Amino acid sequence: MPFVPHTSSQVQDMLRRLGARSVADLYDEIPESLLRKEPPGIPSGLDEAGIGRIARQRAASNTPLLCFAGGGAYEHHIPAAIWDIASRGEFYSNYTPYQPEAAQGSLQLTYEYQTMIAGLTGMDVANASLYDGATAFAEACLMAVRCNKKSDARRIAVARSLHPAWRAVARTLLNGQGIELVEAPLDDSGRADFNHVYENVGGGFDAIAVAAPNYLGGMPDLEAWRALADREGALLVVGINPVSLGLLRPPGEFGADIVCGEGQPLGIPMSGGGPYLGLLACKSRYIRQMPGRLAGRTVDAAGDTAYVLTLQAREQHIRRSRATSNICTNQGLMVVAATLYMALLGGEGMRRVASACHARTAQLVEALTAIGGVRRAFDAPFFHEDVLCLDRPVAPVLAALAKQGILGGIDISSEYPELGNALLVCATEMRTEDDVLRYARALREIYRLT
């Protein structure tokens, strides 16, 4: 029996001490009719070698694809040290640091992480993580509604260029509290048209929410949206990609009130979609409305530096139904990975990664748009993703590329019908010039044959 250390004589001794004849006696308060004699029908147990065979065979049966897809999940180089350290039992198998004396390692690391996210985003404070970028965005919206004391609109104006899955998750999570998301349409350059929302929908909003860079790869004019938010008494919520901030001016410098983002690019494997890392940062005046855990620095009884979880009166285990969120378990181990990533890369390393991604994507876009029938959707700057419009449906093209071992991007035609046959492409620093040429050759060939 795996993982149970008891010998049978120990079990007998324990039962004797308890005055029980068998383990069944220990279930004597459970109604007889509820007790299953036979265990539920799942497959018989395997030893480590046996499950290893199955797992390796299934992992190997997944077809590796040369990845040109982004859309919130990115293939970056993951430094070897990251998961060696993060897999140490002391990080992997410890609990939430509710006993600070026994968790100074995790607490100090989380404090360093919060500092790094603040440094990267230009914000004052960051929390100790939420589940992923989408839930971080939803929590940012809920937080904005609580923070904006001047507004009772219970509405958020959100750019359609913000990740569709983030908007979908936010709708799920906001729905229960009767908070509405109103979408600002795309203008000709792929940016959000909030003026359209204010002119046509009327009424106020608790916050304006944009992503920079946005889902379509473009970069919104944060200065303009800050001015609009000020004029209309709304908060400015900005979604970010942390890798882009190696190169781009951070939202804090544009006066963002709340910043949320997907932390997966910071040393976390794509892993089919999770676990990832929800980033949340804000101006210090809003911390008491922040959801999730916060690590803080204090002193111990001897006057030495110590780290604790703090401002816990915001959280569900203290405040129960009046908590800022129901979140309890977060993404602690992903915080370890992200912290190591940011420490290993540093400001200069992250600038190089960001610049390399941008340069490679520029090359990719140039190579693909050289093919007749492929053009850019927007004549506007992009970071490391761009939307291409094809002269034919995207899905069969992607399927043909997949047959040649290429994940050619994401078909966003149904999410954005206004863009026609739209393909979102991305190249990170992992892609080489040869990779780009291979993609272009394959696409040209598919176009020639169909």
Place this chain on the structure above:
Amino acid sequence: MTRRLIFEVSRPGRRARAQAPAAESAAPADLPAALIRDREALLPAVSELDVVRHYTRLSQLNFSIDTNSYPLGSCTMKYNPRACHRLASLPGFLDVHPAAPDASVQGLLECLHELQEMLAAVTGMEAITLAPMAGAQGEFAGVAMFKAYHQARGDHGRDEIIVPDAAHGTNPATAAMCGLKVREIATGKDGDIELAALDEALGPRTAGIMLTNPSTLGVFERHILEISRRVHAAGGLLYYDGANLNALLGRVLPGDMGFDAVHLNLHKTFSTPHGGGGPGAGAVGVASSLKPFLPVPYVEQAEGTYRWRTDSPDSIGKLAANGGNIGVLLRAWVYLRMLGREGLQRVADHAVLNANYLAFRLAEEGFDLAYPERRAGHEFVISLKRLRDRTGVTAADFAKAMLDEGFHAPTVYFPLLVPECLLIEPTETESPEALDALIEAMVRIRDAALSDPEAVRSAPHRMPIQRPDEVLAARKPDLAHAPALRSRAGSSDEA
């Protein structure tokens, strides 16, 4: 003890050169200058060895399951098998982009589908979604489905969720997030819910009830079938908070108890790691009546191929950007396949045996069980009220002294109903020797409390820090290292 922050290890100009592209790239000319940083991001400038040594040392300041017993009630801190980690980390699983076509990830989807099937079997539920990324999100999914179910039937007045006063804090917080009102009901002296209080709370406004069973008091809710009957008769639904499923695994199925929705904390019962706070996974199972409302996506099988089902007209919607915490789900899949059919009941049996043995022996040693007349589930509550009244040593003090003894503290001051309580959950992976060592440590602390209470009240004495000033931390929040956030202009000597 003074420990440096990574920012204090930092030297401007130093960096871990192997980690970033070697090529110096010029600032992109095609991006507007106004969008480009004018100084580099405020991050540490350190070498690879600096990073490895700093964080290895930090890790050594932590307690963990791999280094210490962790009798933390309601958290099920059982051993996290290394095979789960190793196999979930195979490149064929890690290097999958979420937009990869289903045809290219059949191996992964087969694992996830198998996990859905196995979890349906162990809960006795009709269908499973793996999307929720933690227990609290599972709760959200469950309660949101309750709302959707009532609304779909045109039953619009149901805006209350009943929650026992002993419930986990996430239960009422979740109900509030779903826009429902929380009605707390009392627990009786014997640890069971008071049926009279339940009857009083039930009515046309009842959307449902959220229950943990065994409850957070560590005892099996003996009236569960009657509760189920009454809630259903009132038109409400039952939600099972699976935090304590370890007590019943393979022995009692939540579906048999009458629950309509169930979440499972895979990071508890199914041995995936806690990782210092997460990531977890909160898979949700539902009865057939709730299946149309399941969050998307989930994995479907047809004619030997697997696919993500992303559309479902009555679904409560998406909970995660992608399909959930897939790496965690894979670990649970490995664990369940290793455990197998014959292993399920042995988990519960040994978890319950350990808890009952520990409770019995502690009572023998003079500790006060909160529910001495009740059989313990996989965990139990003791009250240190008598000890506190006599010595001034509180449950918190006692917990700190346990750290000095090398044991992680049990859960303290929860459930809220029992004064000066410790909620103790040994789990099945602790050996009888480890339990005896725990008992001896607790006896030593109790004796020390009687002979030298001040020493216990100032514990811990052998940990990396003494007791931290939490009041100061909350009054003057210091949440980021301010010097690291000041400009580091003029510091660019290359190393």
